[in-house]
Amino acid sequence: MRCKMCGEKALIRLKAYNLNLCDKCLKEFTLRRVKRTINKFELLKENDKVLVAVSGGKDSLSLWEILNKLGIKTKGFYINLGINGYSDRSEEKALKFAAERGLELHIECVKDHFEGLGIPELSKMDKRPPCSLCGMIKRYLMNKVAYEGGWVLATGHNLDDEAAALLGNVLDWKEGYLSRQEPKLEGREGFSPRIKPLVLCSEREMAAYAISSGIDYILEECPFSQGATSIFYKGLLNQLEEQSPGSKLRFYLNFLKIKDVFKKDTPQLSSCVQCGYLTTGSLCNFCRLKSKIKKGGNAPL
Amino acid sequence: MRCKMCGEKALIRLKAYNLNLCDKCLKEFTLRRVKRTINKFELLKENDKVLVAVSGGKDSLSLWEILNKLGIKTKGFYINLGINGYSDRSEEKALKFAAERGLELHIECVKDHFEGLGIPELSKMDKRPPCSLCGMIKRYLMNKVAYEGGWVLATGHNLDDEAAALLGNVLDWKEGYLSRQEPKLEGREGFSPRIKPLVLCSEREMAAYAISSGIDYILEECPFSQGATSIFYKGLLNQLEEQSPGSKLRFYLNFLKIKDVFKKDTPQLSSCVQCGYLTTGSLCNFCRLKSKIKKGGNAPL
Numbered sequence: 001m002r003c004k005m006c007g008e009k010a011l012i013r014l015k016a017y018n019l020n021l022c023d024k025c026l027k028e029f030t031l032r033r034v035k036r037t038i039n040k041f042e043l044l045k046e047n048d049k050v051l052v053a054v055s056g057g058k059d060s061l062s063l064w065e066i067l068n069k070l071g072i073k074t075k076g077f078y079i080n081l082g083i084n085g086y087s088d089r090s091e092e093k094a095l096k097f098a099a100e101r102g103l104e105l106h107i108e109c110v111k112d113h114f115e116g117l118g119i120p121e122l123s124k125m126d127k128r129p130p131c132s133l134c135g136m137i138k139r140y141l142m143n144k145v146a147y148e149g150g151w152v153l154a155t156g157h158n159l160d161d162e163a164a165a166l167l168g169n170v171l172d173w174k175e176g177y178l179s180r181q182e183p184k185l186e187g188r189e190g191f192s193p194r195i196k197p198l199v200l201c202s203e204r205e206m207a208a209y210a211i212s213s214g215i216d217y218i219l220e221e222c223p224f225s226q227g228a229t230s231i232f233y234k235g236l237l238n239q240l241e242e243q244s245p246g247s248k249l250r251f252y253l254n255f256l257k258i259k260d261v262f263k264k265d266t267p268q269l270s271s272c273v274q275c276g277y278l279t280t281g282s283l284c285n286f287c288r289l290k291s292k293i294k295k296g297g298n299a300p301l
Numbered sequence: 302m303r304c305k306m307c308g309e310k311a312l313i314r315l316k317a318y319n320l321n322l323c324d325k326c327l328k329e330f331t332l333r334r335v336k337r338t339i340n341k342f343e344l345l346k347e348n349d350k351v352l353v354a355v356s357g358g359k360d361s362l363s364l365w366e367i368l369n370k371l372g373i374k375t376k377g378f379y380i381n382l383g384i385n386g387y388s389d390r391s392e393e394k395a396l397k398f399a400a401e402r403g404l405e406l407h408i409e410c411v412k413d414h415f416e417g418l419g420i421p422e423l424s425k426m427d428k429r430p431p432c433s434l435c436g437m438i439k440r441y442l443m444n445k446v447a448y449e450g451g452w453v454l455a456t457g458h459n460l461d462d463e464a465a466a467l468l469g470n471v472l473d474w475k476e477g478y479l480s481r482q483e484p485k486l487e488g489r490e491g492f493s494p495r496i497k498p499l500v501l502c503s504e505r506e507m508a509a510y511a512i513s514s515g516i517d518y519i520l521e522e523c524p525f526s527q528g529a530t531s532i533f534y535k536g537l538l539n540q541l542e543e544q545s546p547g548s549k550l551r552f553y554l555n556f557l558k559i560k561d562v563f564k565k566d567t568p569q570l571s572s573c574v575q576c577g578y579l580t581t582g583s584l585c586n587f588c589r590l591k592s593k594i595k596k597g598g599n600a601p602l
Contacts, residue, residue, distance in 0.1 A: 175562070263562070
């Protein structure tokens, strides 16, 4: 198997594009693909600076590296979720990645915001599934840090993530979610712009990119992610991809073409009485949780 | 395992409804469900008479029986596709079903319309996949017979068929197909109304109904259906149903709630110069095939 670009020994066969690539050409291919994604969906304007949300995993660290290689000003942002050993091991990967490349990394710890409690304890206390709680806290902190610093927030969601989320939204026909699923959410008062530059790169391509680039990333999954519906949906889509290569990409791209048929739900937002960020109630979920802890877990929901 | 209705020994567990049923209660349940489907989607008006398209399989024969039990005037309609032994064996089942119940069955043979050629020969000659050709011919003949007799045409598509078709349409985001996927297509000039009264009944429920009712149906699948994409999609949806019972029904019903977001494509139609039925060109596909055969396979496409 030879690389279609340079004729060297190929590392990977990308059936979706009917393309064999060596490790060097795969890296160039991925770089070009991310650049094309940024241009196609107008993810960035000139002089935009990007806060890259990194988890220590292959997608976000690769994204950070790629954006740097594309000459974009970046800063990394890692949130330590306080999940036993997993959080420390993934923080270590993010720190090592930044140090080796001389990049700036901002770190926030969930425990610093919630009186020493991490996601597992908060989940138990709030009687809320850890993934839903974790999503809320991450979204809040990412948005706050990005918004206050004037950054565009970039996350490492890849094609498999987006296609799985899309499948989930389609199976339930969640019109509001479908209307908001796009590679860029524009910024507005209280909200930083959010972009997903890896939406056209499959999980397999990103793993190959990270390995070829010698990126030392955390292999273990979050212990709470086991049995997650998204993993199940990814499995279904992988069967589809196996049967008909390129299916995931078609599913996602054709969706973007027609997605404006779905009406946006525009909830009435007001400023949180505590932090000032926009929320649907009077107290945002983040501040509600904070005050619940201060009151010893007895605050009203 | 006891029947939830009568306490007798249950035959089947329907996880989607968290319901165990004995064979007698299952039959009543299915009858009520079809009746509810007809009412919910306003499939029939008073005094409508129904032409039931029967293939000899469990769904269409059960549908015919159910509509009769509901007191609706029906006639069966069987198309012999000229597929080796399969067509004769399925015709036999339809004939036997009708004879045992004293019901009227109208039969058309594809070979009578195409100079002795059946689907396999026509497919080779027309260089068109058999399933696409067969679909075109069946739709034409079903519509013609129903329209000219003033019948509402009913087909035996069950929930699994509809959910699989929906999944296929969603994976490609075929807006026109999505806009037309509903339990009833209204009649208009040249088109008979078409209804699908089994859309809320799963394949498994229909098999149990047919067996409980002692319906002798053809078990073998059409030899051309092997490897069909719809079977693959059904497999994916069955995994989903296994993981989360009721998923297929939710997927289909929630789609119907939002389906009006998809714009109908309204192709310009004119009368076929040969048969007079509506078509997008000057000659409809059915008549084009007929004339191609008369001219020895050399007619323009």
